[in-house]
Amino acid sequence: MRDPNPITRAAMASDEPVFRQVGVGPWQEEHPEQPLPTDPRYDPELLEQGDRRNVLDRYRYWKVDAIRDDLDRRGRHDFEVAVENWTHDFNIGSMVRTANAFAARRVHIVGPHKWNRKGSLMTELYQHVVHDPDIATMTATLREEAAGQGESTPRMIAIDNVPGAVPMETYRFPRRCLLMFGAEGPGLSEKALELADDVVYISQFGSVRSINAGAAAAVAMHSWICQHAEVAGP
Structure with a gap:
């Protein structure tokens, strides 16, 4: 058997890593002098076993439906x-x-109903996720919804690095819009690019043609946040 790399050997001999514990333990361990809460938002099983989910601290021990409803109340x-x-x-x-x-506000999964949930870490439970069979149907539905609610149809913005696209760094995102993302590799379909009101790309300075699709989506959403969201202080 080949000896491990010196860096690997040194890493294994170190006292790292030490990770912080995420979440909280059972309620009675965390709050030994307090009775169990009776608020209906709390999940009895989480109160008993602890809550290690990837949620904000204010949602510790809360039921999934209660978290989703509170996000709606606060305003998406x-x-x-x-x-x-x-x-x-x-x-x-x-x-x-x-x-x-x-x-x-919502996430549209366009195409086959079954999708790869592995990277979501159960966050789809707190998010409004809808399914559309294709881009054309989604677009028509958005127009009908907007007309029925007396709103303008959200501007459809394709995120892809294709000829004619404009740089995200100088683009002003509309407040009401739909950000469209394609698959790793091929990007967005021709129909999505055809129906888009604007096509925006992320400027890159290395040798690769594109960044990871999930990373591109994060950059685009955060760009909208930087332009429109009310950000609380530290």
Whole structure:
């Protein structure tokens, strides 16, 4: 057997890593002098076993429905996200997780109903996720919804590095919009690019043609946040 690399050997001999513990333990261990809460938002099983989920501290021990309802009450942002699912891309889960982190109004999964949830880490439970069979149907539905609610149709923005696209760094995102993302490799479909009102690309300075699709989605959503969200102080 080959000897391990010196760096690996030194790493294994170190006292690292020491990770912080995420979440909280059972309620009675965390709050030994307090009775169990009776608020209906709390999940009895989580109170008993602890809550190690990837949620904000204010949602510790809360039921999934209670968290989703509270996000709605606080107000989600005015952008939506559409992800084409023609290749069962592993990045879709990451995009849904990012959409939840930035409080997108909705996420549209376009194409086959089954999608790769691995990277979402269950965040789809707190997010409004809808399914559309294709881009044309999604677009028609958005127009009908907007007309029925007396709103303008969200501007459809394709994120892809194709000829004619404009740089994201100088683009002004509309407050009400739909960000469209394609699959790793081929990018967005021709129909998505055809129906888009604007096509935006992320400027890059290395040798690769494109960055990871999940990373591109995070950059685009955060660009919207930088322009429109009210950010609290530290």
